[in-house]
Amino acid sequence: MSAEVGQFALILALLLALVQSVAPLVGAWRRDGVLMAVGRQAALLQGGFVLLAFGCLAYAYVTCDFSTALVARHSHTTQPLAYRFAATWGSHEGSMLLWVLILAVYGAGVAFFGGTLRETLQARVLGVQGLVGVAFLAFLIFTSNPFLRLDPAPIEGTELNPLLQDPGLVLHPPLLYLGYVGFSVAFCFAVAALMEGRVDAAWARWVRPWVLAAWAPLTAGITLGSAWAYYELGWGGWWFWDPVENASLMPWLLGTALLHSALVLERRGALASWTVLLAILTFSLSLVGTFLVRSGILTSVHAFAVDPERGVFILGIIALTTGASLALYAWRAPSIRAGALFQPLSREGGVTLNNLFLTALTATVFLGTFSPVFIEMLNGDKISVGPPYYNRTFAPLAVPLLALVVFGPMLNWKRDEVRKVVQRLRIPLGVAGIVLLAAALFGGLKGLATAGGLAMSAWLIVGSFAVLGRRWWAGRAYLARSVATTPRSVWGLVLSHAGLGMLTLGITGVTSWESDKVLNMRPGETVEFAGRVLTLQSLEMAQGPNYEARRGILIVRGPGPDYSLRSERRFYPSAQSQTTEAGIRVGFLGNLYVSVGEESEQGVIVRLWHHPLIVWIWIGGFVMSIGGLVSLSDRRLRVGAAVKARTILQPAAAE
Structure with missing residues (x-):
């Protein structure tokens, strides 16, 4: 009976998604508070029904209901209970249900926690989220139904892929999906802002917590996946530049750029158009990752073996989603206010340069991932792109980016002076210089790359804590109070940048001395x-x-x-x-x-x-993720920009 209940719940969720995609958009257009309220309720109900459907499938797995075709294909009575439950998302259909569940939960979160949003903006965000939900619920119901029955039911099922029967894989997919799908909220905010023709500091203040809520679990998911590949596959490596690994790295890189550019928009009103574009492209790359593992165009231990017809459906969703949003961007972007001016040597300038490097890194990974596909489509030749390509293209871009990480938080807004910046960074520069000299003397000319990596690690770790030192030194007259009142967002920044330094230390050690x-x-x-x-x-x-x-x-x-x-x-x-x-x-x-x-x-x-030193790769990754969560816990981020109490708006003419 659980399969029928789950199927019915999915159908109701699809109908509610249709309501959510229409009612709030019409309500925002007509300034009708009742219709906008309908959109909020539809989002909450949709989340509840998708959760019910997911619970029904999980129950079927836990109870070994082999009359459900999906359970029969991916579960076995001898599997431990934890892996029978994890098998819920261990298949294409089950993982898509998890994808839709997280999408619905995020939509419900916008409806429930969006009390500080402008009512019309919240309505448009929910409307766009509803449209995305309609697309994926339709894909799930009509092409990847997880509740199909078998008659007669087999006595025993087929086991879940043994590679997935691991504690790391119980958490890895949900964390990745929290990141992938979480960027849909930033995407919806971007499209809604383009509809309104209004992108400002308040918009950035509302969107940045949602970006953090996606970035932190995605960071943890990538880290956990790397650790799983290391200890489970028996190959002795931690990253292989597998296309599916790259599919998670690309939205992480652009999501990191989005997180920083949104800060500039919030503080200074600058980079508005660029921030909106990043929000669109980040979620688009998340969709590309979904396409990669389900289209059958590549072979990977991470990929689902799925027929190409389903991949075409997802490709259509990507084309419509990305194409429509970019067309709207092309129309509206010229009218978006440019924002405050700033000098190249400033916090804004540092973030801009940071964004350029992150975008270039993303383009490098995208080219390496898809060039074999493009070449095979053009002339039928099969090529492979592996670590040598990334060593020659990714690393030269990553090194200057790492060097810039410490500069950004130590720069003043709007303008700064070279002399003052060097003075603030004298301790990180001194420590990094000492490490570089000592490592070079110990390793000789052949060890210069290793010495540079160790110096970069020291630069990042010491430089991250220099942010605290600068803040506390400014308030040294009341040091205890200055320490106690340090915002959690600052602590989060310090942890994230220090974690990056730890990760760099681990990569340097294992690369140099393995x-x-x-x-x-x-x-x-x-x-x-x-x-x-x-x-x-x-x-x-x-x-x-x-x-x-x-x-x-x-x-x-x-x-x-x-x-x-x-x-x-x-x-x-x-x-x-x-x-x-x-x-x-x-x-x-x-x-x-x-x-x-x-x-x-x-x-x-x-x-x-x-x-x-390899363990520092994963310690650093998890410290970065914790830093994101600490920043998210900052009340200033969670409450968003204050607005007046809502009143029911009467229907009015179109805006």
Whole structure:
């Protein structure tokens, strides 16, 4: 019965989305408060019905209702309960239902928390959000229905992809979708502002918390996905420039630019047109990511195997959404007020340069991701674009961007002086210089790149805390009060920029000093590696809840107490597939990584890696995400711009 209830709830949600897409837009046009209120109620009800549908599908998975076709294809009675629940979004149809749920929840959030918005602006935002909801609910119901029945129902189901049966993958997709779909709110604000022909500081103040609400979980989702690939796939890497990895990176890059440009618009009224364009393009790239994993145009461990017809449907949504919004932008942008003027050496100038680099990085990733597709479409040739391309194009743009990160918050608004800026940055510059000199002397000419990376890490970390130092020094007469009254948005900025420095430290360490070895070993054999002595103690069979495993246990002797590492080669009978579980000794200075592979006549293949400082990549990513959440908790961001109490507007002539 849960499938029928879920199906009916989706149909009602689609009807409510249609109401939400029409009533508030007409109400804003006619200045009819009743119609605008209908739009708010429709958004709240739509969120409730989509939540009900999602709950019905989750219930079907948890109870192993194999009469539901989707459950039969992606669940098994031997799967642990947590993975049966996570299987709710482990398929194309289920993940699209999660996508629609988050979209509806964001829409309901605008309706519920948007009391400080201008009523006409809120109505237009909800109307545009309703249009997006109509498109994706129609796609879900008519092409990807998650509630189809099987008759007769099978006794047992087919297991969820074993690679997805991992705690990291329980959280990774929801976090990514909170980011992807969260940028839809910024998109809707942009389109609504273009409809009104009004983009100002108040608009930026309203939109910036929603950008933060998307950016923080997207940052955490990308970080968690990188960690999952590292420990689950057994390949010893943390980022492969896979097209689907790139699909999450591109909206993150533009979303970061949007977050900074919205701050300039809020504080100085500048970059209005550019901020609106960024909001449109960021969500468009989120839609492109949705297309990539569902169109069948690429092969990836992250991609859903979906027929191209569904990809064409999503491509149509992208074309309509992006095309219509850009056409509206082309029409309205010339009339948007330019805003306050500023000198190149100013906070506004720093953010502008920051945005240019972030946009260039996005274009680089976009070209690398899609050039194989474009070339195959043009002449049928198949090419691959991998790490060498990104090392030559992405890194040269990322380095100056990182150098600029510390400058921005230390610059004054409108104009500044070089001498004063250098004085404010003397401590970060001094620390970075010392680190650069010491690392260069230690590593020689061949280690200059490593020395530069370590110096950049010190520059970012020390420079981020210099923001606090500047603020507290200005209020040193009442230091305790100055510290206590530091806004959370400032703390969030410090954490995010310091996290970026930690991430840079991790990338520098693992890129510069990584070592690896592949060999065949038999039980009792010993190998020296990375200053340690490893002995393969035993190979044994192990039984999991829904898998069989061949487990290799290695004893590690070296600096500090002895310890053991376990690596498993798992076989899932139901899915008839294998996975590798690496054995990892995690440390702040580096990880020892062991992967036991296939057996051969000479023994078992053992792959060893030493990854210096790699854990700082993920520590830095999560610190950045926490920084975003801390900023979001700042009451000044959450309340938005104050407005007068609402009154019901009578219908009037068109604006």
